[in-house]
Amino acid sequence: MIWHLIAAVFAGLGAAGVGLILWLASGKQLPRWIIPACGGLGMLGYQIYNEYTWLENKQQQLPESAEIVSVEKGQMFFRPWTFAFPMTTAFTIVDLDNLSVSQGDDGRLVEFMLYRFEKEYVDQVSHQAYLVNCATREMLPLEGESRTPRTEQMRLVEVTSPLYQAICTET
Incomplete structure (x- = not known):
């Protein structure tokens, strides 16, 4: 800063x-x-x-195995130029080197960490462990050190989403 x-x-x-x-x-x-x-x-x-250039600068600091799966752009009233050209306010990555792949009854299961970077006064980084069943496209967060599945927060991932493409089509 x-x-x-x-x-x-x-x-x-x-x-x-x-x-x-x-x-x-x-x-x-x-x-x-x-x-x-x-x-x-x-x-x-x-x-x-x-x-x-915040996104490009952060991208250069990430390891080669990090893949960006979503980018959020936004406008701010005290930055009027962002209404014409929205700026990147957050992005989410998955580290492909730290995937834990296993075979379940329904198919391939992938456990991974999702990292979210937010542009604020001081950049914020948060992370969450997830488990995805590539066959059924079900994704649910894992809680704590024991990686307890939170089934009430399960959601479906679209086949065309960059997250699904990154973790389920990679080896």
Whole structure:
């Protein structure tokens, strides 16, 4: 977080320098407020760039075996540009190297961890263990260290969903 603040300050200083050069190049004909206005636009531009590249930056930090299975985009009233271009606010991944595959009576059973990353003031990461029956497409959360199935929260996974494709079609 501190590095983003430092980067925003330097982006503002650089843009203010461009404003100063423009002011001097115009023979001081431009209004003096062009310098702080350019500085503010530089900091705002850096912040917008940082927000829209958040997903790519996080992706680079993940292991090669991590596959993104869902991405959520949203708008925010205090960021009016997001109404035209929604920004990524959260994404979910599954680590394909840590799948626990077994054969059950109904078919292939896959136990896995689902990780959810949320973009907030400080990025939030949550995880939940799940069990999927690939033949019946039933998915249910597993609770605690004992991995107790929570059958009341069972749901069906679509065959076309990226999650099902990632864990049930991989070996």
